[in-house]
Amino acid sequence: QVQLVESGGGSVQAGGSLRLSCAASERTFSGVAVGWFRQAPGKEREFVAAISRSGGSTGYADSVKGRFTISRVNSENTVYLQMNNLKPEDTAVYYCAASPSRYYGGGLVNNYDYWGQGTQVTVSS
Secondary structure, eight states: OOOEEEEOOEEEETTOOEEEEEEEOOTTGGGOEEEEEEEOTTSOOEEEEEEOSSSOOEEEOTTTTTTEEEEEEGGGTEEEEEEOSOOGGGOEEEEEEEETTOSOOTTOGGGOOEEOOOEEEEEEO
């Protein structure tokens, strides 16, 4: 069982930045692939970014490439999502997810077994 807790959400103006954190209870966090997803009201949950167990492989949705950066510090059991140049369309609840069975989870929701409770990000114009 992997428990995930997101933090760092909030309200910012367009062009601003936020850094989300995903803290894991798993003591062997380095063996877990992690992804970030988001869900806006009335919309499907969508992929944002993913990182492999070691941090050597990353992937991003086209809508956030060049603005968001995913990283991890396994010694701290934490994955980060640095979000720069935020836009109103980035407004959503952001979730981190973990896949202990995969080296890299990619962008498919079904590849992940454990999910956090989410953190709200609101970007105003």
